[in-house]
Amino acid sequence: MARGFLVLFLAVMVWVFPGQATAAAKAGKTLKIVYVDWDCAIASSNLAKAVLEERFGYRVELLPVSPEMMWSRVASGEADAMVAAWLPDTHAEMYAKVKNQVEMLGKLVGSARLGLAVPDYVTLRSIDELDVNADRFNGRIVGIDPGSGLMRLAGNALKDYEITQLQLVPGSGASMAVSLAEAIRKQEWIVVTAWSPHWMFNRWSMHYLDDPLGSLGKEESIFKAGRIDLKKDHPDAWAFLSKFCFEDASQLQRLMDWNQQKGSDPVQNARRFMKESPRLVDSWLKN
Structure with missing residues (x-):
């Protein structure tokens, strides 16, 4: 009798208060996605958010975090997932520490790489030419987050190439881009820690310096990872994240470029991307 009354009560609630019932149905459907504050991660994380919502x-x-915290929070279950794991080189040490505590959910995009890059008007072609031209770069290589894999590999490159006249200056992805834009405006020489996909290569004519010693690694891919029980707790989110990927890096780079426009909103740009790429989005939703 009590059970019958409960069923009747819930049915009335759905009929009389449909909005509240819908909200109740969604209770507990909250996900936490961690990311590093890089333009590629901002774009892909907001796109995942838009689709899931x-x-x-x-x-x-x-939740923006450091690279180390991105891995540790997924491993500990404090976060549900991430879509910004660079492997096999950039995040190799971080992944090795928690590889048995996270579930890899497949590749987001390939053809990713790291390196030291310069505007095309800088006539150098190789990293081993940097040290003798240190004065033209004001003795610095403009870097990003000090805890990032890119900075670790860039530090290795300085040792491998015996570069002693330039200092690797930490900052952030945003501050690096500001320094690059200012140098290009003045046509000054600058060398930056860079990665692809990145909107800078759409906006300006730039090239990577050759890395004959392979200090900055080879071509990489960006992967997704989830906490161990994600499939059990949220099977629909797990299924989507497992399929979520770009056909090529240019699609992600286009979304990143939209986010650089003045006054733009990454979530709104993600929704725009969904509307303009229905076939791709549908491929993420198929059973």
Whole structure:
């Protein structure tokens, strides 16, 4: 009798208060996605958020963290997933520490790489030419987050090439881009820690310096990872994230470029991308 009354009560609630019932149905459907504050990670994380919220009814919290915390929070279960894992080189040490505590969910995009890059008006072609031209770069290589894999590999490159006249200056992805834009405006020589996909290569004529010693690694891919029980707790989110990928790096780079436009909103740009790429989005939602 009590059970029958409960069923009747819930049915009335759905009929009389449909909005509240929907909200109740979505209770507990919250996901936390961690990311590093890089332009590629901002774009892909916001796109994952938009799809999960619009197509699956989740509430998604995006949490910017350091690269180490991105891995550790997924491993500990404090976060549900990430879509910004660079492998096999950039995040190799971080992944090795937690590889038995996370589930890899496949590749987001390939043809990714790291390196030291310069504007095309800088006539150098190789890293081993940097030291003798240190004065033209004001004795610095403009870097990003000090804890990033890219900075670790760039530090290795300085040792491998015996570069002693230039200092690797830490900062952030945003501060590096500001320094690069200012140098290009003045046509000054500058060398930056760079990665692809990145909108800078769409906006300016630039090239990577050759790395004959392979200090900065070879071609990489960006992967997705989730906490161990994600499939059990949120099977629909797990299924989507397992399929979520770009056909090529240019699609991600286009979304990144939209995010650089003045006054743009990464979430709104993600929704725009969904509308303009229906076939791709549908491929993420198929059973």
